[in-house]
Amino acid sequence: MSIDQALPAKPRSWLPLWLSLLLALLYVIAVDLELDGEALLYGLEDMAGYFARFGSPDFSNLSSYLQLLAQTLAIAVWGSVLALIAAVMIAPFAAITISPNALTYRLARELLNFMRAMPDLLLALLFVAALGLGPMPGVLALAVHTAGFLGKFFAESMERVPAGRYEAMASVGAGFTQTLIFAVWPSMLREAIGNTLYIFDRNVRMAAVLGLVGAGGIGLELHDTLRLFRYDQSSALIMVMLITIIAIDQLSTWIRKKLT
Amino acid sequence: MSAIILKQVGKTYANGFKALNGIDLTIEQGQFVVVLGPSGAGKSTLLRVINAMDPANSGEVTVDGELVQGRNLRKIRARIGMVFQHFNLVDRLNVMTNVLTGRLAYRHWLGSLLQLFPKSDFELAEAALAEVGLVDKAWQRADQLSGGQQQRVAIARALTQQPRVILADEPVASLDPKSSEDVLALLKKICVEKNITVIANLHQIEFAKIYADRIVALNAGRVVFDGPPDDLTDHRLNQIYGLDAKESQHDRDELALADA
Amino acid sequence: MTAMNWRWPTPDGRLPSAVPLAVISAVLVLAASAWLIEVSPVRLWQAGPRLIAFAGHLFTTPDWAYVPRLAEKMLETIEMTVLATFLALLLAFPLGVLAAHNASPHPIIFQMARTLLSSIRALPDMVVALLFVSALGLGALPGILALALVTVGFMGKFIAEAIEVVGTRSIEGLSAAGAGRWQRIQYAMLPQAMPDFIGSLLYILDHNLRAAAVLGLVGAGGIGYDLVMAMRLFDYGRISLIALSIYIVVTLLDRMSAWLRGRVLGRRVNVH
Numbered sequence: 001m002s003i004d005q006a007l008p009a010k011p012r013s014w015l016p017l018w019l020s021l022l023l024a025l026l027y028v029i030a031v032d033l034e035l036d037g038e039a040l041l042y043g044l045e046d047m048a049g050y051f052a053r054f055g056s057p058d059f060s061n062l063s064s065y066l067q068l069l070a071q072t073l074a075i076a077v078w079g080s081v082l083a084l085i086a087a088v089m090i091a092p093f094a095a096i097t098i099s100p101n102a103l104t105y106r107l108a109r110e111l112l113n114f115m116r117a118m119p120d121l122l123l124a125l126l127f128v129a130a131l132g133l134g135p136m137p138g139v140l141a142l143a144v145h146t147a148g149f150l151g152k153f154f155a156e157s158m159e160r161v162p163a164g165r166y167e168a169m170a171s172v173g174a175g176f177t178q179t180l181i182f183a184v185w186p187s188m189l190r191e192a193i194g195n196t197l198y199i200f201d202r203n204v205r206m207a208a209v210l211g212l213v214g215a216g217g218i219g220l221e222l223h224d225t226l227r228l229f230r231y232d233q234s235s236a237l238i239m240v241m242l243i244t245i246i247a248i249d250q251l252s253t254w255i256r257k258k259l260t
Numbered sequence: 261m262s263a264i265i266l267k268q269v270g271k272t273y274a275n276g277f278k279a280l281n282g283i284d285l286t287i288e289q290g291q292f293v294v295v296l297g298p299s300g301a302g303k304s305t306l307l308r309v310i311n312a313m314d315p316a317n318s319g320e321v322t323v324d325g326e327l328v329q330g331r332n333l334r335k336i337r338a339r340i341g342m343v344f345q346h347f348n349l350v351d352r353l354n355v356m357t358n359v360l361t362g363r364l365a366y367r368h369w370l371g372s373l374l375q376l377f378p379k380s381d382f383e384l385a386e387a388a389l390a391e392v393g394l395v396d397k398a399w400q401r402a403d404q405l406s407g408g409q410q411q412r413v414a415i416a417r418a419l420t421q422q423p424r425v426i427l428a429d430e431p432v433a434s435l436d437p438k439s440s441e442d443v444l445a446l447l448k449k450i451c452v453e454k455n456i457t458v459i460a461n462l463h464q465i466e467f468a469k470i471y472a473d474r475i476v477a478l479n480a481g482r483v484v485f486d487g488p489p490d491d492l493t494d495h496r497l498n499q500i501y502g503l504d505a506k507e508s509q510h511d512r513d514e515l516a517l518a519d520a
Numbered sequence: 521m522t523a524m525n526w527r528w529p530t531p532d533g534r535l536p537s538a539v540p541l542a543v544i545s546a547v548l549v550l551a552a553s554a555w556l557i558e559v560s561p562v563r564l565w566q567a568g569p570r571l572i573a574f575a576g577h578l579f580t581t582p583d584w585a586y587v588p589r590l591a592e593k594m595l596e597t598i599e600m601t602v603l604a605t606f607l608a609l610l611l612a613f614p615l616g617v618l619a620a621h622n623a624s625p626h627p628i629i630f631q632m633a634r635t636l637l638s639s640i641r642a643l644p645d646m647v648v649a650l651l652f653v654s655a656l657g658l659g660a661l662p663g664i665l666a667l668a669l670v671t672v673g674f675m676g677k678f679i680a681e682a683i684e685v686v687g688t689r690s691i692e693g694l695s696a697a698g699a700g701r702w703q704r705i706q707y708a709m710l711p712q713a714m715p716d717f718i719g720s721l722l723y724i725l726d727h728n729l730r731a732a733a734v735l736g737l738v739g740a741g742g743i744g745y746d747l748v749m750a751m752r753l754f755d756y757g758r759i760s761l762i763a764l765s766i767y768i769v770v771t772l773l774d775r776m777s778a779w780l781r782g783r784v785l786g787r788r789v790n791v792h
Contacts, residue, residue, distance in 0.1 A: 026606055029599040033660045033741075040661065050655040074553035081550065117770045119730035121646070121737065122747065122763065129751050129759075130574035131567055135557040168348035168414075171311060172421060173337035173365030178372045182361050186352045209646040213737060213748075216557070222647065226654055238647060245642045357529040376526045399531050 057239055058232035065218065065240050072217035073244070075135050075210070076203040079142025083203075084196055086147035091154035092180055097166065098158060100176070112155070115148030120206055124215045135216030142206060146199045153195040157188040197252040204248045208241045263289040263425055263457045264310060269319035271305050271481075279305040281481035283319070287474075289424065290455040292448060294468040296485075297478035298501065303461040306478065307427045310459070311340045324424055338365035341418025343447075345430035347410040351403035355394065355413050358402050359385045362420030381420075388419035392446060408439025415446060426450070428460035432467070440464075444471050465497070583757035590743070590758075594765055596660060597742035601732045604664045605725055608671035615672065616679025622691070623683050623705050637680070640673035645731050649740045663740030667728055678720035682713035722777035729773055733766050 059065075093099050093108035120141045127137030161184055169179040185192070211219020218241055225234040264287040271280040279302045287293055295303045308314040309321055312328050321328040323336055341362070349358045363381045364372065371377075389395045392412040397405060402413060411431060418426050428447060432440035444460075448471045451458040462468050468475050469489040477485035477492070477500055484500045485492060527533035615633055617623050624630035648670055652662030683705075690708045699707065736744025743762060750758040 022606070026603060029603050033596060033599055033603070033664075035661060035664075047652070047655040051651075071556045074556035077549060077553040078557060113771065113774070114767070117767045117774070118763070119734050119766070119770075121734040122744075122766065125737075125747065125751055126574070126759075126763070127571075129754075130571050131563075134563075136559070136563060136567065139557055162346075162348075164344060164346050164348035165350055167313065168342070168344065168417075169361065169364070170313060171337060171340070171342035171427075172362050172417070173334045174361065175334070175364070175369050177369040178361075178364045178367070181372050181375060182353070182357070182364065183350055186350050189352070205642075205644050209644045219646075222650070226650060241644070241647070242642050245644070246638070249638075249642060354529065360529055371526070374528075376528060378525050379527060382527060382529075 053231040054235035054238075057236040058230075059236045061233065062236070062240075065221070065237060068211075068218040068221055069240060069244055071135060072207045072211070072219075073204065075138045075142065075207040075215075075217055076200060078139045079207065080146065080196070080200040080203050082139065082143035083145075083147040083150050083199065086143065087150035087154050090147070090151045091158060092176075092184070094151060094155035095158035097161070097163060098176075098179070098184065108151075109155075112148045112151040115144050116152065117148075118145065120145035121210065121213060124210045125213050128214045133214040133216070138207060138210040138215030138217060141210065141215065142203050146203060150195060150199050154188070154192060157191045157195075158184055161187045194256050197256055201248055201252045205245050208245065262286050263291075263324060264459075265320075265322040266309070267320040267322075269309055269316045269321060271302075271309055271314060271316050271318075273314075279481055280309065280316070283481075283483060285476065285483065285486075287457060287459065289457055290451065291457055292451045292471060292473045293457075293459045293476055294472035294474075295459065295461050295476050295478060296463070296465060296468055298463075300480075301478040302481040303478055304429055305481075306476075307342075307429050307459060307461060310425070310427060311337050311342060313342075334365055338421060339424045341415075341421045341423035341426040343411065343414050343418055343426065343428040343431045345433045347407070347414045347434075349402040349410055349413060349417075352401065354399050354401055355389070355405070356382075356385060356398045358413055359388055359416045359420050362388075362417040365421070384420050384422065385416070388416040389413075391419055391450065392416045406439070407435050408442055411435060411439070411443050412446065415443070415450070419450065423456060425457045425459065428458065430461050430463070432462070432464075440467070447471075465492075468492075577754075577756045578760045578763075580756045580760070582761050583755065586758050586761060589746075590761055590765060593736075593743040593746055594769060597732045597736075598729065598769065600660055600664050600667065600735070600742055601725065601728045604667035604732070605671060605721075605728050607664065607668040608675050609721075611668075612672045612675035612679060615676040617683065617705060619676055619680040620683035620709075622686070622688075623701075623709055625701065633676075634680075637673050637676040640669065641677065643670055643673070645670040646734070646738065649735045650738045653739045658739040658741075660741030663732065663735040663742060666740060667731060667735065670731075671724060671728060675720070675724060678724070679713070679717060682716040682720070683709045685716070686712045719781050722781055726770075726773055726777055729770060733770075 090108050090112060093104045094112055096105055099105035099108065123144055124137055124141035127140050131137050131140075165183040165187065166179060169183045174182065207217050207219075209219050211217040211221065211223065214220060218237060222234060222237045222241070225237060264285070266283050266285040269280055269283045269285075270278070272278045281302075283302075283306065295306055297303045305314055309316040310323065310328070312321070312333055315328075315330075324339065326332060326336060328336055350361075357375070360377050360381055363377065363384065367377070367381075386395065386398075389398055392415050394405075394409060394412055394416065397409065397413075402410060405413065415426075426447065431447070432443055435443065444467055447458050447460065450456055460471075469492070472489050475485065475487065475489050475492050476483060479500060485496065528535055530536065615637060618625075618629055619633035619637055621630055624633065645666060649663055649666035652666045656662045656665075686709045690712065691704055694704050694708050732742050734742075734744045736742040736746065737748050739745060743766065747759065747762045749755075750762060
């Protein structure tokens with residue numbers, strides 16, 4: 001049996017074009033940044049030697065490291081808690097299904113975006129400049145930045161609550177807060193907890209680093225030891241940090257598994 | 261005193277669709293009214309202007325002598341229970357909590373923050389659950405119940421409001437024939453025993469004839485029939501809706517019976 | 521509680537015992553943490569006015585002469601982001617495929633790939649950047665390498681997860697037709713994982729831009745270095761400009777990626 005119709009022309013695939021453009025772009029960037037292939041290779045060799053010096057960690061100051069670690073965790077805890085409180089208060093207004101009017105919705109959304117946009121390290125810098133060294137600027141920086149993320153996650157969860165539930169609450173004469181407590185939060189609690197744990201996990205990681213800008217915790221110590229070329233102490237610090245981060249990571253994954 | 265009075269009520273939606281066109285209706289306390297009509301006739305809208313879920317654009321709605329307007333919405337809605345096609349329960353909460361939300365109009369939001377209720381509310385909720393025959397399911401999660409059971413919970417929620425009126429917007433459209441009969445019989449029983457006005461949207465004409473004291477038929481936003489079920493002969497139906505409507509309704513009823 | 525007028529909607533009127541326990545432990549943790557972060561009423565009291573004063577300083581006249589260098593540095597930051605992300609893609613792709621249990625050739629390889637990715641993910645990017653700067657000196661290169669390395673961890677995980685959630689039906693279809701492992705990966709898993717992956721890619725680019733902006737803090741290129749210097753010198757005219765430009769670029773990228781994500785995911789045909 002012969003084919004009566006000719007096959008339609010095969011559509012042009014744009015993939016090769018995009019790919020070549022991308023490669024060209026990357027090349028241009030590499031040139032612009034004055035990246036030198038040779039320097040990279042030498043650099044890698046240097047790095048190998050450099051990292052070898054971290055081979056023998058010195059745990060002599062362990063007790064003070066552990067204290068700093070506790071402080072780091074405390075920064076993460078309070079940063080996350082404040083972020084949670086702010087997010088809980090702002091999120092309903094940033095959810096288009098619940099927000100009282102278009103203006104509050106836009107304002108709340110923009111506020112959350114603004115809080116998210118600034119990298120928390122930069123915020124920490126700003127807060128340190130304003131408030132001086134110490135853990136407080138770290139807490140505030142984390143709180144502001146992650147409130148933006150958490151608020152957006154919550155608002156998106158709220159928008160996925162079936163609209164019928166809002167109608168039911170309206171029909172019994174429930175107020176705004178009552179609708180939140182009985183229809184909205186029960187529907188999204190699982191997701192909300194998962195998101196909060198994710199943010200806390202991330203904040204532990206960030207709190208460790210915030211010390212680099214003077215915002216307290218173990219990062220500050222690492223900065224000093226590296227500056228002083230104390231590799232043995234640095235590697236001990238890094239190990240302590242890594243173990244803690246991994247531990248919190250596992251813990252929060254476990255909790256999240258138990259919830260689903 | 262008449263329970264509900266609609267005077268020249270009109271409703272046009274934001275997209276320009278004119279759902280109700282000069283409706284005049286007076287409904288006495290304790291009547292069981294069924295609203296009939298094809299899709300788009302304005303059945304839902306008729307119900308929803310009564311408790312201002314979709315406020316009327318023109319005309320007046322009076323419930324129990326009070327004009328329905330922005331200021332006294334909560335108070336009016338407290339006295340009007342609503343039952344929805346998709347039940348609109350909060351799946352994750354248990355049956356008792358769902359039923360208790362019927363009391364929210366009477367509760368201050370502070371107490372609601374912790375999901376606390378006074379003993380008197382519990383007594384009302386228990387009585388309502390007894391009325392619908394689901395006391396033994398009080399502590400189960402709402403989503404573990406069958407469709408018919410969930411709708412009965414929704415009715416219990418409405419009962420807990422101690423309402424003067426119950427609006428039922430396609431209450432059995434998502435139920436199988438047996439559950440549909442249970443639910444409608446329950447609504448009828450409540451209407452008769454407690455002197456509560458029931459206004460129900462149905463598209464099954466046969467159900468309307470069995471349960472209604474009065475049938476109001478709508479077409480294109482106007483009342484085209486208003487009288488006792490006996491007056492709604494096949495001849496009248498033909499007049500109102502044309503032969504096609506009657507035949508397709510007949511087909512629908514046959515299908516429903518075949519599934520039983 | 522049951523004797524009192526108010527009850528909870530539970531069979532015995534009380535909350536499940538886990539709840540007060542959780543609340544008490546939470547309060548204890550919070551109190552201990554508050555002590556650890558050296559919170560004091562004095563500092564808290566001062567914090568408000570100091571922040572306001574600082575914010576006030578930011579509203580000085582911008583240092584317009586700085587704009588050309590600012591643009592140059594911002595461009596450098598963006599370039600670092602792009603380069604690092606695509607560099608990471610090279611490594612993350614094979615690793616991701618190996619770390620997906622429906623695509624990995626052998627359970628041991630699967631475990632190894634998974635563990636490798638988790639370990640990389642635990643590294644904070646700033647620490648890695650700091651290390652690379654110490655090893656390679658100042659400049660954009662250590663920043664790019666550090667960012668690329670850290671990104672491999674996340675990207676690999678996203679890729680692995682995107683492959684793992686591919687519907688089994690299409691894979692079975694190909695198996696039945698006699699397709700081999702790599703053919704299955706190429707024709708069933710990758711095409712379907714693409715939309716998910718592109719969504720994650722956009723998210724990663726977004727995140728990396730912020731990271732790149734701060735890497736300069738430790739001398740690893742980009743705008744961060746200028747910001748630290750400006751802070752040290754209390755050069756508010758520059759601080760405000762830098763902060764503003766970071767905000768603008770990040771927001772732009774955000775909007776663009778949201779738009780792109782809408783277009784890519786919108787076209788996706790659900791074959792599950």
